[in-house]
Amino acid sequence: MNERIKNAALRAKLMSADDAARFVNHGDKVGMSGFTGSAYPKALPTAIAERARAEHEAGRDYTIDLFTGASTAPDCDGVLAEADALRFRAPYQSDPTMRAAINAGRMGYADMHLSHSAQQVEEGFFGALDVAIVEASQIDADGNLVPSSGVGNNVEYLNAASRIIVEVNSWQSIELDGMADIWQMPALPNRVAIPINKPGDRIGTTYIPIDASKVVAVVETDAPDRNAPFKPIDDISRQIAGNFLDFLEGEVRAGRLTYDGYIMQSGVGNVPNAVMARLLDSKFENIQAYTEVIQDGMVDLIDAGKMSVASATSFSLSPEYANKMNAEAKRYREHIITRPLQISNHPEVIRRVGLIATNGMIEADLYGHVNSTRVAGSRIMNGIGGSGDFTRNGYISSFISPSVAQDGAISAIVPFASHIDHTEHDVMVVITEHGFADLRGLTPRERARRMVQVAHPDYRPLLEDYLERAEAASVKAMHEPHHLATALAFHQNLNETGSMRG
Structure with a gap:
């Protein structure tokens, strides 16, 4: 020692x-x-x-x-x-x-x-x-x-x-x-x-x-970090990653992004690593990250010469990649910077660098409110983490998720979020395996129709039915109509029957 x-x-x-x-x-x-x-x-x-x-x-x-x-x-x-x-x-x-x-x-x-x-x-x-x-x-x-x-x-x-x-x-x-x-x-x-x-x-x-x-x-x-392996990338994750890349390509066509100007923030998990795997074969070069954690996918991008620098507060690596980092830290410190959390997540810097934020969620409702912390409104999962720091202050904020969970019993798109961590004012894009809902510049009722399109097909008729009932019951409140008696019916069904479909 x-x-x-x-x-x-x-x-x-x-x-x-x-x-x-x-x-x-x-x-x-x-x-x-x-x-x-x-x-x-x-x-x-x-x-x-x-x-x-x-x-x-x-x-x-x-x-x-x-x-x-x-x-x-x-x-x-x-x-x-x-x-x-x-x-x-x-x-x-x-x-x-x-x-x-x-x-x-x-x-x-x-x-x-x-x-x-x-x-x-x-x-x-x-x-x-x-x-x-x-x-x-x-x-x-x-x-x-x-x-x-x-x-x-x-x-x-x-x-x-x-x-x-x-x-x-x-x-x-x-x-x-x-x-x-x-x-x-x-x-x-x-x-x-x-x-x-x-x-x-x-x-x-x-x-x-x-x-x-x-x-x-x-x-x-003399003990290792908790370096849990990531799950193999499945077809759903690949589809979500493909839809995210389609969104980025659309930003390039609109003149809001260049192939050598992508600055990313990414939450932790299998889908974000799938996104980074797709970036390996994309047209994007000189990718930079201003984020919370260094993940396997970022190491691959650095090794491929696609990512020039990654700034974060910590690692979140699989055992294989943790060993690789330990063996080659001298090389990786030319590309990786670790900072205090108060700096890596500071709103001032996030707003200044103009990053595109990408985080996971538990559910999003039809109007674009996102719940990232609580199941059925009450049961805590993990916490909001840094997702709010980057969502509120990023140049573009996006959320990615499979459209269903538990073999289809749970829909990630619901009529009314059972808990709200990120409001409709902060959420710009929602991406599932069924496409992306770009909510920017839309009225609440326009956003709702876009959100239905990225829901799982099994749930789309239920969501459309809810919208019709909400609009019928809200003649004097049509800006963001809700049918309060059934707004949480998906969650009540889940508690009572084990499926949001009832």
């Missing part, structure tokens, strides 16, 4: 994860690194979970409030949820055990825009932050932290916390040094413009400076 921990004073604070967990007390507010399964602490979560179990068995209370960048992994969120070690969680999660605890009411959860999360924690909206637990790939001689496979909210948590625990993970490539670009947002009211004009602009340092006097423990680890 001498090559990883180059500062002697911090090397002297090496200890086991169990010993370090003694610095995390009942009631503490804890900020952890981690974003989409990358760069989260690997040892402390289990040690904290074991301490929670021991305290509970002794009849004593032990829970903490946990803040991260986004989702982590089963050996972080999962073990803490299983041990009932969390009272509260923010700003995003995706662990099934944690999701069950939240939906059962055993754990508090605040879903929020990721670009808001660091500032709210740093400003004390949730109370003072007690501990920051952050993974690093190394500590340099001056005591600065070199980020591992993501940055997330680390900068703000390290600044705000009273105590710091650093995990130095030797699994992470030491050649990640130089990939990060750390620029700290000045405190209010002294904000200045973020000096990023293009996705590839570097404006800060390659390390995170910290107050070494706050470091109470350093822990050695």
